[in-house]
């Protein structure tokens with residue numbers, strides 16, 4: 120499918136669909152609320168999650184982490200990473216220095232050598248003054264690098280999320296749960312934790328090399344005790360904490376679902392208040408919270424069991440090395456300060472060997488984050504690949520008539536091409552779940568043509584519009600939009616002027632005029648200025664919001680607009696007025712609607728019906744106001760019938 124991201128000759132009054140949805144929400148919200156918490160969007164049905172295996176986890180980690188380090192920011196990133204590693208190296212050196220200082224300090228104390236003691240005290244204070252800032256700088260450098268990495272990744276993910284309508288597919292087909300949480304929380308935690316783990320690992324290796332020497336030099340059997348202790352401890356903690364990865368993963372998801380439920384209440388506040396649905400909503404929210412709570416309880420029990428072990432493990436090392444070397448001290452083979460030095464070295468090495476024991480909680484939470492981001496990343500990649508596969512689905516082409524090969528010899532645009540705005544050839548539309556809604560439809564829309572799409576609820580009218588707009592591509596056939604100019608429509612009333620068009624920005628006078636044109640001039644005094652930002656869905660009535668959408672349409676002046684029940688909340692006089700306005704502006708339109716009054720503003724009617732095709736004549740007779748000159752009457756299988764009428 121060739122879909123230039125900027126070239127759109129269509130306005131779907133998208134907010135209208137949203138408003139329509141909201142209106143429908145008033146009816147449907149009750150059903151959904153009563154149905155079940157699980158019916159709420161967006162999470163896909165919850166599978167019993169086992170967590171990914173180690174190989175998948177490592178692959179995903181690499182796939183998520185690697186791109187930044189070879190990106191356009193790589194020079195800065197690598198330099199800063201190098202600096203962080205150097206600072207880490209320096210902090211290890213300082214720790215080794217402290218270890219020796221500690222030995223001499225305690226030796227002076229044990230020998231009651233006051234002069235030596237004062238000297239060691241001063242050395243110690245000097246080392247603190249010089250060394251501690253290095254620790255602080257290391258942490259600061261690590262945090263700023265993590266922030267830099269996060270900000271690059273956020274842009275990288277948002278870019279792919281908003282490309283090729285991936286966000287739309289994810290939401291409308293419930294492919295990935297809570298993408299917002301993955302972009303905000305998971306990215307932040309991924310960059311922070313990945314860096315700190317990398318440094319901890321590096322630190323551990325350096326520490327291990329430095330302090331192993333010291334410990335081995337003091338008493339080799341102590342080193343053996345340490346190895347047995349740390350390897351045994353690691354194995355036990357892996358065994359005790361084996362369920363934590365899955366529990367952490369589920370916790371993230373359940374918390375996000377609960378938060379999403381609250382957002383839903385905020386977005387549907389009016390419908391809920393209207394139907395006094397607080398009780399239902401509360402039940403749904405509590406069910407979600409309880410689900411998160413139950414999982415958290417399991418998580419806490421698992422953590423507690425692990426904690427029993429790790430706490431004991433941690434406390435024992437305070438006396439273990441002293442107990443092992445004490446006989447040597449009593450035998451007069453080592454000085455008192457050496458005991459302190461061995462305890463310190465033992466602690467350091469054990470900390471390095473016991474990374475998994477100490478960090479098990481964080482590692483399991485981090486694995487869940489890797490899993491979630493990896494899954495998201497895989498989908499974003501597959502989405503962009505699928506989108507660029509020309510052999511798949513419906514071909515949608517935006518064709519600028521000026522670039523057509525068939526220009527007149529004098530370079531002018533042929534008359535017939537100027538008139539053709541939309542060409543639909545043998546179009547079959549399917550839902551994402553492959554149900555065929557429209558089969559083999561061919562249709563042309565010319566300049567100044569106005570097509571009304573009618574048909575029973577659920578027959579596929581909106582889906583057809585989605586396909587024409589490029590939101591859906593399942594099915595086959597060819598759609599060509601011809602246009603001489605392009606624009607990006609102002610889709611969202613709340614976004615106001617953020618959806619800019621390439622035309623010069625409208626002046627204040629233009630804006631006031633267009634509001635007058637749609638009979639909205641009277642709302643101006645309510646708002647301080649034209650740049651005001653409000654939650655428009657709360658402060659304007661449905662009809663006013665529909666008129667506002669028409670105002671944006673009149674400003675943008677596209678060649679062709681798709682209107683999905685865009686006047687459903689308006690009285691007939693206002694409906695007539697708005698249709699006249701866009702017709703006068705020379706905008707061709709394709710509308711969806713159920714009202715009989717709409718026929719008079721259209722000169723073509725496409726009726727999508729699920730009646731028996733053999734009774735085709737019946738369709739025309741359903742609407743006697745239309746002259747049923749059937750210019751393109753086709754009968755298809757799956758008992759679908761499309762009739763295109765010329766209502767001249």
Ligand SMILES: Nc1ncnc2c1ncn2[C@@H]1O[C@H](COP(=O)(O)OP(=O)(O)OP(=O)(O)O)[C@@H](O)[C@H]1O
Pocket residue numbers: 291292550551552556574575576577578579580581582583
């Ligand atoms: N994302 C989706 N995934 C699967 N099926 C869908 C999806 N969206 C819509 N459908 C189904 O496709 C069919 C056509 O839906 P569509 O919204 O196009 O109907 P419509 O004719 O516009 O209905 P209405 O007049 O009620 O608005 C319906 O059965 C609907 O349930």
